[in-house]
Amino acid sequence: MKQVKFKLPLRTLTLAGGLLLAASSFAQSNAIKGQVKDASGEPVMGATITANGKPLGITDIDGNFSVNAAPGTELTFTYLGMTAQTVKATTNMAIVMSDDTNALNEVVVIGYGQAKKNDLTGSVTAIKPDEKNHGLITNAQDMMQGKIAGVNVVSNGGSPGSGARIRIRGGSSLNASNDPLIVIDGLAMDNQGVKGLSNPLSMVNPNDIESFTVLKDASATAIYGSRGSNGVIIITTKKGRKNMAPQVSYNGSVSISTKTKTLDVLDGNQYREFIKSYYGEESDAAALLGTANTDWQDNIYRTAVSHEHNLTISGGIANMPYRVSVGYTGQSGILKTSGFRRTTASMTLNPSFFDDHLKFNVNGKFMYAKNQYANTDAISNAARMDPTQPVYSWNSQFKNTNRYFDWMIAGTTLNDPDYPLMHNKNATSNPVAMLNEKDDRANSRDYMGNVEVDYQVHGFEDLRLHMNFSGDWANGNQYTTYAPWGPTNFYYGNDGFTKESKYNLTYTAYAQYYKDFAKTQHFDIMGGYEWSHNKYWGNSHYAGIYPSTNTETDKVGTLYNESISEWKQESYLVSFYGRANYIAFDRYMLTATVRRDGSSRFKEHWATFPSVALGWKINEEAFLKNVKALSELKLRLGWGKTGQQDGIGNYNYFASYNVNSTNTNGRYPINGVNDSGLLYRPDAYNENLSWETTETWNAGIDFSFLNNRITGSVDYYYRKTTDLINTATVAAGSNFRNQVSSNIGSLKNTGVEMSLTVRPIQSKNWNWEVTANATYNKNEITELTGKSAIVMTGGISSGTGNLCQAHSVGHPANSFYVFQQVYDAAGKPLEGVFVDRNADGKITNDDRYFYKSPAAPWIAGLSSRLQYKNWDFGFSLRASFDNYVFNDTQAGYVNVEKRYDSSFDYLQNVTPSALANGWVTYDKVLSDHFVQNASFLKCDNITLGYSFDNLFKSKVYDGPSGRIFLAATNVFTITKYDGIDPEISGGADRNNPDGIDNYIYPRPFTIQLGLSLNF
Secondary structure, X not given: OOOOOOOOOHHHHHHHHHHHHHHHHOOOOOEEEEEEEEOOOOEOOOOEEEEOOEEEEEOOOOXXXXXXXXXXXXXXXXXXXXXXXXXXXXXXXXXXXXXXXXXXXXXXXXXXXXXXXXXXXXOEXXXXXOOOOOOOOOOHHHHOOOOOOOEEEEEOOOOOOOOEEEEEOOOOOOOOOOOOXXXXXXXXXXXXXXXXXXXXXXXXOHHHEEEEEEEOOHHHHHHHHHHOOOOEEEEEEOOOOOOOOOEEEEEEEEEEEEOOOOOOOOOHHHHHHHHHHHHOOOOHHHHOOOOOOOOHHHHHEOOEEEEEEEEEEEEEEOOEEEEEEEEEEEEEOXXXXXXXXXXXXXXXXXXXXXXXOEEEEEEEEEEEEEEEOXXXXXXXXXXXXXXXXXXXXXXXXXXXXXXXXXXXXXXXXXXXXXXXXXXXXXXXXXXXXXXXXXXEEEEEEEEEEEEEEEEEOOOOOOEEEEEEEEEEEEEEEEEEEEOOOOOOOOOOOEEEEEEEEEEEEEEEEEEEEEEEEOOOEEEEEEEEEEEEEEEEEEEEEEEEEEOOOOOOXXXXXXXXXXXXXXXXXXXXXXXXXXXXXXXXOOOEEEEEEEEEEEEOOOOOOXXXXXXXXXXXXXXXXXXXXXXXXXXXXXXXXXXXXXXEOOOOOOOXXXXXXXXXXXXXXXXXXXXXXXXXXXXXEEOOOOOOOOOEEXXXXXXXXXXXXXXXXXXXXXXXXXXXXXXXXXXXXXXXXXXXXXXXXXXXXXXXXXXXXXXXXXXXXXXXXXXEEEEEXXXXXXXXXXXXXXXXXXXXXXXXXXXOOOEEEEEEOOOOOOEEEEEOEEEXXXXXXXXXXXXXXXXXXXXXHHHOEEOOOOOOOEEEEEEEEEEEOOEEEEEEEEEEEOOEEEEHHHHOOOOHHHHEEOOOOEEEOOXXXXXXXXXXXXXXXXEHHHEEEOOEEEEEEEEEEEEEOOOOOOOXXXXXXXXXXXXXXXXXXXXXXXXXXXXXXXXXXXOEOOOEEOOOXXXXXXXXXXXXXXX
């Protein structure tokens, strides 16, 4: 590829500042002069010359340069799209630069091996974390948010150390897992967390991550077979380098976080006025009013200070590269009492022997985390609590509440004169007390490691033998103690613990054969075997405490409602897999893969998952080969099948009994077993349960212009999932329970992905890079089997037993299924007045209709980084269009009449919008009035940094010796949504509904000051 000749004005813009410096440098008496040309002899204009990282000048229009440097100084010549050269300064230098094929031929990690980026036929995106353009990063998912087309990352609120919902090309399942497979240094994570470690990405220190590779279409993911339906994220951690002097790096930061928004409710004075006017000055409701003016939401939040520190030592002793790192994260939450503490350590050794024929990759990682969970119910209670009451009260009736104000009821049934009153469990609880009087802590440990061996056979170098043994061992303990007057209404409180442990072992072995023949043909084939075993076990013990009934003075208490349980689970996966690549004339490519999986989770253990993909480097054809502006133009076509077995439990295909508790009521006797006092509960099972299978078609184009100044790709995909797994009703008497996991239908996802990177300015002092991506995805259920054409889901808190979402043919999964609201002339929603959509003269469930979806059809991301000399400035934006949310928080206030609950004698706050509507029941909340457009534009981060070139006298680090930066995270959100945050994460089941806003832990605004030092 020849050097591209830029025409004015682009050429002028690129060189405007540098030519002035070049012209003046020619007048220097001790200048080093020369010329830079490409391999074809054409001059290279705009090439940058540096010495020890310090810019000295650039070449002029004819490739000439003159810089002030002493003879013998090492000068580095760089130019976008060409290989950098470092040579010693002499007089009249002649530099010849060759094309840098690394941008296109960069080796990226794929499933069970590596491949050149330019030779990929599947939809694969490889990125390196941007170390200069990011905000606060606690977990690995924070580094991908908004950066990759087709990948939607939504954090689970602002709780410290929380995970995220990651979706690649939309969800492919209804009730099974929609999470992608995560592979860390060759180990496929099982997504089964333990207490204190629900997020598998928490165990990897973000500072240790070298790259992410996202496999999106089936031609790329089919090599992972039954685990690849939702895409694959491969994380590779950093390593040392051969013969490299020891390098020490420190990265640390301190951050301050604050809340951004609270729910709009009445203050104390407004609330007193409302109660007296609505219920009457002399009413029972008015008699309960206090004299305070308490902002309960302000009382539960705080300004949180967090910090993190990471220390790394890397280098290489002869053929033994090494890297050792330790890190500490201390993150405090803006909700009082919440916090996350994590210590990580990792070690990597990569020795090689026999002229690099035998290579080892030894990784070891350790993580210890301490979580302090806040009682997040305090968020809703802070919005609902009577603002006329104080946080603390010295009234004698509160002597058993540590002086916290609380709604109390008579406790005479306990026959205890010392405690005549106790917490009214039906009333709104004091949110400050809920936080301070609940101690909920979890400690977790995770050990992960692998030994990878790669042998290139001596005398037969075309053959490689590869083996990897990896394991992940984790355990977590959670201890919870509630206050004596807590929400469970146990007289002396309640407490308990849960202990969980797991391991995930994987052994992989494959052989790979490479062969080039006739100078124009390349062929390689790989075949392998994999065995994995996951085991998970634990136990729990929880109990409340009441006073002993033996004597009035016994305050030790007796256990009440004691719950003891124990569980064990395990699963096996045995696989055979293979892949073949054929490349002809460096432009025609064929890739075929197949995997045969045997899983213990299904009665029919075995299934086969094939794929095939074609690639065509169009720019290598004769009619385009001489188009200098075109660096790459590649067409990709792919098809494949993948499976799904995650999130469905283990051994659900045969009848089993579970020892549930020590309760003797309703037990099933087991012959020959001493089961006195045990409750054996039959488990639901379905012997015909089979794999979910996703078939994907993909067509893509990769392009690059002007020596990679403009690069991008466009992909179209069609994905259809059959044998969907969901909880379905079965005929009475045909099973132990009337609902079991079943294969109920199919759905499809159709979409387009676009990504573009533009480098408008590449000069001596200025560098500007802009990256954008956009994704369109349409989800639709195409088939449902069984008794009902509508499968209800999406539980809400408003009302009793309400479900606001449903699955149905012709609609997206989890679509809102609600009544069509009628409004008056002023736009006020009329309570209980809905459109009679079937025109039968009455309003019934048959009048509900499918209205909008929680999944955004369009998502987009934009990142920009501008560098001027040692300064850098960057920001990241993220957008979501036409996603809808059921505002369950707003719906929970609609019953104005219930602000005073006469049945349980307490008051609760109200929102101005609820007062304006004036509804008096909760019966009619299943209305499209509460399904609101939650489209948004978010600024995820803004970063300003300065890098130091020669901070230390002795410097062996290849790059800046230090950097200081200031970053802001969650800077602003532009949206019309009425709630706290339009970005709602969730799962696909009733217990964790997607697109339902019910008091999210707010994502904070954070200012971060960071420092990096390299020795």
